[in-house]
Each structure stands twice: as C-alpha cells, then as structure tokens.
Amino acid sequence: xxxxxxxxxxxxxxxxxxxxxxxxxxxxxxxxxxxxxxxxxxxxxxxxxxxxxxxxxxxxxxxxxxxxxxxxxxxxxxxxxxxxxxxxxxxxxxxxxxxxxxxxxxxxxxxxxxxxxxxxxxxxxxxxxxxxxxxxxxxxxxxxxxxxxxx
Amino acid sequence: xxxxxxxxxxxxxxxxxxxxxxxxxxxxxxxxxxxxxxxxxxxxxxxxxxxxxxxxxxxxxxxxxxxxxxxxxxxxxxxxxxxxxxxxxxxxxxxxxxxxxxxxxxxxxxxxxxxxxxxxxxxxxxxxxxxxxxxxxxxxxxxxxxxxxxxxxxxxxxxxxxxxxxxxxxxxxxxxxxxxxxxxxxxxxxxxxxxxxxxxxxxxxxxxxxxxxxxxxxxxxxxxxxxxxxxxxxxxxxxxxxxxxxxxxxxxxxxxxxxxxxxxxxxxxxxxxxxxxxxxxxxxxxxxxxxxxxxxxxxxxxxxxxxxxxxxxxxxxxxxxxxxxxxxxxxxxxxxxxxxxxxxxxxxxxxxxxxxxxxxxxxxxxxxxxxxxxxxxxxxxxxxxxxxxxxxxxxxxxxxxxxxxxxxxxxxxxxxxxxxxx
Numbered sequence: 359x360x361x362x363x364x365x366x367x368x369x370x371x372x373x374x375x376x377x378x379x380x381x382x383x384x385x386x387x388x389x390x391x392x393x394x395x396x397x398x399x400x401x402x403x404x405x406x407x408x409x410x411x412x413x414x415x416x417x418x419x420x421x422x423x424x425x426x427x428x429x430x431x432x433x434x435x436x437x438x439x440x441x442x443x444x445x446x447x448x449x450x451x452x453x454x455x456x457x458x459x460x461x462x463x464x465x466x467x468x469x470x471x472x473x474x475x476x477x478x479x480x481x482x483x484x485x486x487x488x489x490x491x492x493x494x495x496x497x498x499x500x501x502x503x504x505x506x507x508x509x
Numbered sequence: 510x511x512x513x514x515x516x517x518x519x520x521x522x523x524x525x526x527x528x529x530x531x532x533x534x535x536x537x538x539x540x541x542x543x544x545x546x547x548x549x550x551x552x553x554x555x556x557x558x559x560x561x562x563x564x565x566x567x568x569x570x571x572x573x574x575x576x577x578x579x580x581x582x583x584x585x586x587x588x589x590x591x592x593x594x595x596x597x598x599x600x601x602x603x604x605x606x607x608x609x610x611x612x613x614x615x616x617x618x619x620x621x622x623x624x625x626x627x628x629x630x631x632x633x634x635x636x637x638x639x640x641x642x643x644x645x646x647x648x649x650x651x652x653x654x655x656x657x658x659x660x661x662x663x664x665x666x667x668x669x670x671x672x673x674x675x676x677x678x679x680x681x682x683x684x685x686x687x688x689x690x691x692x693x694x695x696x697x698x699x700x701x702x703x704x705x706x707x708x709x710x711x712x713x714x715x716x717x718x719x720x721x722x723x724x725x726x727x728x729x730x731x732x733x734x735x736x737x738x739x740x741x742x743x744x745x746x747x748x749x750x751x752x753x754x755x756x757x758x759x760x761x762x763x764x765x766x767x768x769x770x771x772x773x774x775x776x777x778x779x780x781x782x783x784x785x786x787x788x789x790x791x792x793x794x795x796x797x798x799x800x801x802x803x804x805x806x807x808x809x810x811x812x813x814x815x816x817x818x819x820x821x822x823x824x825x826x827x828x829x830x831x832x833x834x835x836x837x838x839x840x841x842x843x844x845x846x847x848x849x850x851x852x853x854x855x856x857x858x859x860x861x862x863x864x865x866x867x868x869x870x871x872x873x874x875x876x877x878x879x880x881x882x883x884x885x886x887x888x889x890x891x892x893x894x895x896x897x898x899x900x901x902x903x904x905x906x907x908x909x910x911x912x913x914x915x916x917x918x919x920x921x922x923x924x925x926x927x928x929x930x931x
Contacts, residue, residue: 362878366871366929375866397870398887398900420900422870423930481874 364477365484366423373427378434379416392419392494393507394486399425403433403494410440417491424475424484429491431471441499447472448492455479455488528829533821534910536561547880550915555700555728555859555906556884557750560814564754567813568806578802580779594805597812598795604815605745606736607762611794614768615808618759619727620650622746623694625761625798626723627654629771630744631692637663640689642720644669644677644706645896646699649889651725655694664691671896675702675851682711686718693722697729701888701904702851703834703859705733712742721767727751731908732830732857734823737762749807753908754814758807761798768794775800826909830858833907837916841905844923846931850902858907861888864923867930869903875926876903881919
C-alpha cells in the first residue's frame with residue numbers, strides 16, 4: 359500500500375479529478391494529439407507561443423489518473439517557459455519517472471511540482487502514462503501536427 | 510465479508526463437494542505463486558489460461574524423448590512424433606465432434622485460422638460489391654482480416670448491431686444477410702461482454718440465404734461444449750492457449766468439401782505431393798494447409814489439454830463457471846459506483862466493469878498490487894468500447910480453477926481502489 363500511496367499522491371489525484379487548463383485553446387499556434395493504444399488514453403495539447411516563450415498552453419482528452427494529472431501539471435509548469443527550458447524539464451522529468459536519478463540538475467530549471475511523479479519509477483508499466491503528455495507537447499512544438507503514440 | 514458471500518456459503522460448500530476446485534488447482538503449478546507478496550488471483554483467463562502439469566509434462570516429454578520432425582523420417586523418433594501429433598489431431602476432432610480428422614487444421618491460433626480463411630476462401634469467393642457480415646462484438650482478429658480482404662476486393666464489411674445488454678439484435682442480423690453476403694464471420698462468445706451468441710440459430714439463418722459461416726470460438730471452446738456438426742458451421746476457429754494448452758497452436762475446423770475446394774494458404778514443405786519447377790501438386794487435407802514444420806510440441810500439448818479438459822468434463826466446467834459468474838456478478842456488481850458492461854442473458858464467465866470516476870488503468874495497478882491479475886484497456890475490441898461509450902474497461906475473466914475466495918479478493922481490491930482513488 360505504501361507504494362501505491364507513493365504513486366497516487368494527493369496532488370496527482372487532485373489534478374486528475376480537477377485538471378487545470380483543460381480546454382481547447384483558441385488561436386493556438388500549434389497542437390498535437392497523443393495516443394496510447396495500449397490503454398486508449400488520448401490527449402490533445404494546444405500551445406500558444408510568443409517568440410520563443412510559451413505564453414499559453416492547454417489540453418483536452420481522456421486518460422488515467424497518471425496521464426491526466428501529468429498533462430495538467432505539464433500545462434501549469436510550462437506556461438511562461440522558453441522552449442529550451444521545456445526541453446530541459448522533459449529530460450529531467452523523464453529521468454525521474456524512469457528512475458534514472460532524482461531529475462534535478464544543479465543550475466538547470468527545477469522540476470518543482472513535477473517531482474510528485476517520482477513514485478512512477480516503481481511502476482514501469484505506468485511510465486508511458488506519465489510521459490504521454492510530454493511526448494505530445496514536443497510533437498506540437500515540432501509542428502508535426504500528427505498523432506504521436508507511445509508504441 | 511459480504512452478505513452475498515454469506516447467502517451463498519451453503520451453495521459453496523455443496524459445490525466444493527461436487528466440483529473439486531481445490532484438488533484441480535493443484536494441477537496448475539503457477540497458481541500457487543505469490544505476486545507482490547500476495548497469493549495470486551489469476552482472473553485474466555480470456556487473455557490466456559494457465560497450464561496443467563499434464564500439458565507441461567507432455568511438451569517436456571516430447572522434447573526429452575521423441576523430438577523429431579514429422580511426416581518425413583523413417584526412423585523411430587519421427588514415427589513416434591508423427592503418431593503423437595496425429596493423435597492430437599484426432600483428439601481435437603473428437604473434442605469438436607468433427608466428422609473427420611482431416612477437417613482439423615493446426616494453425617498458430619484463432620487469428621491465423623481466420624486469416625487463413627480470409628486469404629484462401631475469402632480471396633476466391635469475395636468479389637467487388639460483395640459483403641462480409643460480422644457483429645459489433647468482434648475482437649480485432651475477426652474484424653481486421655475481413656477489412657483487408659474487403660479493401661482488396663472492393664467488397665463491403667457489414668456489422669450486425671447489439672443491444673445495451675450486449676446481445677445480438679437478431680432481426681438486424683437477419684436483415685443484413687443479403688444476396689451479396691459471401692460469408693458471415695461471427696464470434697461464439699464475446700471476450701469483453703461474455704455474451705454467448707445463439708450461433709446455431711445464426712448459422713441456420715445464414716444457411717437459409719446460402720451464406721457460409723465462420724465461428725470464432727476462441728472464448729467458447731474452453732468453456733462450453735462445441736459440436737461443429739450440430740452447429741453446422743462451415744468453419745470453427747479456436748486457440749490452444751486459452752484452452753489450457755500451449756501458446757502458438759490453434760485449430761481451424763472446416764467442412765472437408767470446402768477445404769478441398771480452397772486454394773492453399775502458404776506454400777512450402779509438407780503441403781505438397783510433388784514439386785517440379787513447372788508444376789506443384791498439392792497434398793491432401795489437412796496437410797495442404799500445414800506448410801512447413803508445424804508447432805509439433807504445441808499440438809501435442811494441446812492434445813494433452815483436450816484430454817485434461819475432457820477429464821473434468823465441459824458440462825461440469827460450464828456449470829461451475831456459471832456459479833462463479835453469478836457470484837461474481839452479485840459481489841462485484843453490488844459495489845456502489847461499479848457498472849458491469851455486458852449483461853446478456855446467456856453469458857460465459859467474463860465480468861467487465863467500469864468504476865465511476867476511476868480509470869481502468871488505475872484500477873488495474875491497484876489490483877495488481879493485491880496479487881490480482883485482470884485485463885484493463887480496450888481488450889482488442891475498440892469498436893465495442895465505442896458502442897458502450899467507454900474508453901476502456903477492467904475485465905475479470907474466469908476459469909474452472911478460480912474460486913469464490915478469489916472473487917472476494919477482487920471485490921476487496923475494487924473497494925481499495927475506490928478508497929485510494931475515488
């Protein structure tokens with residue numbers, strides 16, 4: 359049970375039940391759809407850019423508690439960040455959920471609230487849930503406008 | 510722990526005398542294992558079933574004592590292997606009550622059996638403007654091969670609808686059997702809903718319009734008695750691994766006349782009578798459809814599985830699993846916020862459900878920590894999920910080695926998931 363509490367922390371449950379920035383974004387500069395065919399999770403991420411900075415970001419879709427809260431916290435965290443900062447965060451986040459370090463690097467942007475996903479590392483089959491939104495975000499920025507899948 | 514349990518306690522005790530489930534469990538070594546420190550409750554039998562010692566030992570004995578290729582050596586080992594392999598075919602023939610053993614083709618599984626029919630019978634019989642009829646409760650393996658065929662031929666895939674209980678709408682099914690229908694490919698038992706389709710009546714209705722029928726029996730063969738002559742279907746497919754046999758082996762039954770008239774599936778050794786660079790003469794049934802070295806050990810293991818299931822008796826299995834299903838439906842369905850998907854009047858041991866406000870994937874993780882193996886997701890039946898307007902579901906699927914205690918563990922796990930995530 360300790361493991362499960364570590365995975366489903368309060369903040370994760372809160373964001374999965376009351377996802378933030380859960381809407382389509384009018385006038386978005388780019389968007390992309392992410393799909394996990396294994397569990398049917400499907401999300402769309404919308405991004406508005408001002409020069410190199412993410413001025414607004416939102417998402418819509420259906421998914422499990424991990425993927426929904428990850429998308430919600432992604433939008434909260436990335437608003438106002440530059441592309442380079444977003445890339446660095448993804449790298450740290452990925453390291454965190456795959457158990458390759460605590461994610462935080464000296465001198466770089468810090469994970470902040472995203473650290474709540476540290477419990478995912480103990481559940482390897484759930485890593486894809488946690489990273490779906492991030493892959494989708496990256497696809498949106500790359501302007502591919504196509505569906506990314508976790509498989 | 511629950512009142513339903515108390516009510517059924519008397520029934521349980523009586524049943525355990527009639528159906529020796531604890532003794533049967535000892536035949537399945539894997540069931541004694543622990544998962545995450547909890548006793549395993551294996552409730553994912555529709556995905557694959559566990560194997561009794563008889564199956565494990567038959568395969569092992571083949572490899573230890575008789576391993577050899579079949580139908581080609583004059584040496585002792587090859588003769589033994591061939592005999593054992595062909596004995597397995599006869600066992601399957603009797604298991605399905607097929608008229609002749611040459612009507613039993615060993616394939617990789619249900620998926621390959623359906624693909625075989627699609628690419629031989631289908632390619633020959635289905636043309637532009639023709640139709641193939643399936644139902645709304647098919648598994649992907651009885652959808653996609655027909656889609657591929659229809660696309661290739663310019664034919665049309667028609668889908669017979671189901672009602673909210675998950676039962677076929679018979680009148681609609683009959684209406685969709687048109688003069689252009691070249692084949693009806695129908696699931697016998699739904700892997701998600703558990704619905705047992707009235708396949709005998711469905712075959713009759715198809716035959717009245719001269720439409721041949723393929724039945725996908727992957728979820729039926731392990732749980733109820735199948736008699737292909739009584740059903741009168743043209744084709745019947747099932748997988749060994751869901752019937753307590755090995756993975757990688759399955760069966761296509763076909764009426765001999767049809768199989769004879771069909772072009773071969775794959776070319777290679779064993780499926781030929783003579784080969785020159787100018788012309789090849791194909792072998793007779795069933796070898797025409799078994800190109801190359803088959804899964805010999807798998808077929809032998811499947812033969813052992815058939816013996817094992819016969820030893821318990823499919824009537825006994827169906828009766829016991831029916832009691833488990835009734836108990837599980839009451840206990841799981843009685844938890845507030847739980848909705849069971851698939852409430853057909855004729856139903857096999859499958860309990861698919863959704864919990865209000867909790868995603869199945871999260872339920873699956875919580876249950877896994879309790880040692881409970883269930884399937885979560887779309888169950889390779891995405892159109893069916895859409896029919897019920899759910900992205901995914903959690904599925905507990907039963908076998909004769911499951912117990913009411915395991916269902917209680919499942920119910921406790923669901924309550925824990927609600928407490929943690931609700």
